Amino acid sequence: MSLSPAGPNGRKGYLEQAWTAAIGLVTGLRATLRTMFEPKATVIYPLQKVDVSPRWHGLLALPIDPETDNDKCIICFQCERVCPDRCIHIEATGKGKDRVLTRFDIEMDKCCYCGLCVEVCPTEAIVFIPHYEASTYNRATLLYTLDDLHRAAPKEPIATGVVKVRGGGR
Amino acid sequence: MALRTEELILNMGPQHPSTHGVLRLIVTLDGENIVDAQPDIGYLHSSVEKMMEARTYLQNIALVDRGMDYLAAMANEEVWVLAVERLAKIEVPERAKYIRTIMLELQRISSHLIWWGTFGIDLGAFTAFLWAMRERERIMDLFEASTGGRLHHVYFRLGGVNEDLPPGWTERCAAFCDDFLSRLPEYDELITGNPIFQARTKGVGVLPLASAVAMGASGPVARASGLAYDVRKAHPYEVYDRVAFDVPVRTAGDCFARYEVRMEEMRQSVRIIRQCLQAMPEGEIRSKVQVNVKVPKGEVYARTESPRGDLGIYLVSDGSDRPYRVKIRAPAFSNLYALTEMMKGWKVADVIAILGSIDIVLSDVDR
Numbered sequence: 299m300s301l302s303p304a305g306p307n308g309r310k311g312y313l314e315q316a317w318t319a320a321i322g323l324v325t326g327l328r329a330t331l332r333t334m335f336e337p338k339a340t341v342i343y344p345l346q347k348v349d350v351s352p353r354w355h356g357l358l359a360l361p362i363d364p365e366t367d368n369d370k371c372i373i374c375f376q377c378e379r380v381c382p383d384r385c386i387h388i389e390a391t392g393k394g395k396d397r398v399l400t401r402f403d404i405e406m407d408k409c410c411y412c413g414l415c416v417e418v419c420p421t422e423a424i425v426f427i428p429h430y431e432a433s434t435y436n437r438a439t440l441l442y443t444l445d446d447l448h449r450a451a452p453k454e455p456i457a458t459g460v461v462k463v464r465g466g467g468r
Numbered sequence: 469m470a471l472r473t474e475e476l477i478l479n480m481g482p483q484h485p486s487t488h489g490v491l492r493l494i495v496t497l498d499g500e501n502i503v504d505a506q507p508d509i510g511y512l513h514s515s516v517e518k519m520m521e522a523r524t525y526l527q528n529i530a531l532v533d534r535g536m537d538y539l540a541a542m543a544n545e546e547v548w549v550l551a552v553e554r555l556a557k558i559e560v561p562e563r564a565k566y567i568r569t570i571m572l573e574l575q576r577i578s579s580h581l582i583w584w585g586t587f588g589i590d591l592g593a594f595t596a597f598l599w600a601m602r603e604r605e606r607i608m609d610l611f612e613a614s615t616g617g618r619l620h621h622v623y624f625r626l627g628g629v630n631e632d633l634p635p636g637w638t639e640r641c642a643a644f645c646d647d648f649l650s651r652l653p654e655y656d657e658l659i660t661g662n663p664i665f666q667a668r669t670k671g672v673g674v675l676p677l678a679s680a681v682a683m684g685a686s687g688p689v690a691r692a693s694g695l696a697y698d699v700r701k702a703h704p705y706e707v708y709d710r711v712a713f714d715v716p717v718r719t720a721g722d723c724f725a726r727y728e729v730r731m732e733e734m735r736q737s738v739r740i741i742r743q744c745l746q747a748m749p750e751g752e753i754r755s756k757v758q759v760n761v762k763v764p765k766g767e768v769y770a771r772t773e774s775p776r777g778d779l780g781i782y783l784v785s786d787g788s789d790r791p792y793r794v795k796i797r798a799p800a801f802s803n804l805y806a807l808t809e810m811m812k813g814w815k816v817a818d819v820i821a822i823l824g825s826i827d828i829v830l831s832d833v834d835r
Contacts, residue, residue, distance in 0.1 A: 315667070322663040329658045330595050339602045351609075353616035353631065380759060382527035412530035412622040417630065418759060426616070 687777025
């Protein structure tokens with residue numbers, strides 16, 4: 299620290315320095331006080347949630363096409379190939395028009411939310427959904443199977459538990 | 469009778485709140501004075517360079533985002549796509565170049581805001597951090613609207629960007645620029661003009677110009693020592709040769725000079741963003757590039773000015789769809805090694821002030 303007691307003016311220099319420091323503190327406190335009366339920038343998170351943008355890289359889902367009442371997936375394996383973390387696993391049976399998905403697993407614990415699978419999908423079968431609370435207590439629940447991806451909702455969202463605890467306490 | 473003294477070796481970190489990650493500093497002390505300070509790194513090593521050899525050129529964009537400097541993810545994407553585009557001779561549409569420049573400068577502001585806030589915390593001013601986060605949140609919202617991610621964007625693509633800017637984005641960005649410039653005088657009032665802050669930073673941790681060059685320091689650290697070098701001016705990329713901006717240079721080389729350089733850089737970034745928003749043409753944002761693009765055999769070195777300094781990638785291709793070898797020249801690594809020069813002769817209380825003024829990200833140091 300350069301606030302040395304043995305300044306050029308000795309004891310007087312020390313007092314002067316303390317005085318300028320005090321003025322600096324008052325200036326800073328004035329600035330913070332002014333900010334106190336501005337609108338709040340924060341939200342009370344688990345009780346209040348912020349909206350995310352439509353392009354949000356959140357959880358992945360395979361929404362069911364209302365026209366055909368089935369997946370849009372044409373089993374081209376492009377998403378499986380492009381995934382940098384290799385967290386998508388697809389299996390299918392049958393040939394031609396009878397080809398059906400038997401397995402579409404996404405290991406969400408490996409996923410890095412890069413969105414390359416969404417980008418390469420030719421039929422927009424795999425999409426991002428604006429969910430962001432995917433924390434669980436158990437790693438096994440982060441394996442999203444075909445049913446989970448159809449439901450397009452996170453398993454055991456931890457934040458709902460937090461809301462209950464907070465709400466009950468008050 | 470002479471008093472017997474001996475040097476004390478003090479370990480700071482790896483778990484220390486002010487080392488901005490996992491950095492261990494081995495400080496040799498003579499009483500309160502620092503005789504030597506050696507950084508011990510490697511706690512966050514993720515072997516990004518090796519991992520990149522196993523992934524395609526497109527997949528690597530997602531990797532450099534998080535494997536390198538995570539506070540300026542788009543600066544990493546930029547240097548990677550720049551290297552691949554130069555080697556594969558991929559053309560980038562004009563609009564994409566402007567979008568990239570805007571994003572890079574927003575990223576620079578957001579990275580400098582984090583540094584400003586944590587530097588304040590290091591020196592005992594907590595308000596700075598909350599204020600910096602408040603402004604940074606608006607940049608994060610802008611990123612979220614256009615890229616979908618807040619920290620890891622995966623927005624740049626070989627030959628352009630992923631998606632065009634959403635409607636109303638340019639207006640929001642311009643409004644942010646205006647608001648941010650009106651906030652900066654408040655920052656000066658709170659921190660820059662504060663006598664306690666000045667007493668703790670002015671003249672502290674001086675890095676002479678010769679040492680800065682010898683240690684390979686770059687970015688704001690070198691510019692605060694008087695080295696007028698900015699990759700954006702020296703080797704322009706994207707549209708930096710078409711916008712007017714100043715490169716702030718100080719000669720003092722102390723913590724306060726580094727502080728001043730970064731504060732001025734934020735103002736210059738706003739200036740660049742405003743010019744880009746004005747001049748941005750309509751049109752294509754992405755040229756056609758295969759998903760598994762094969763890059764011709766050869767090697768290339770691309771360099772950019774990341775918020776921390778001269779960020780470079782040396783890429784060797786063997787003609788396949790994956791890089792043969794990638795070497796990353798990380799600015800924070802070189803800047804960290806100038807630390808020993810800065811620290812010698814100062815008191816132990818100045819360690820945190822000096823370390824905070826370099827603005828390191830350990831993920832960038834260790835890679």
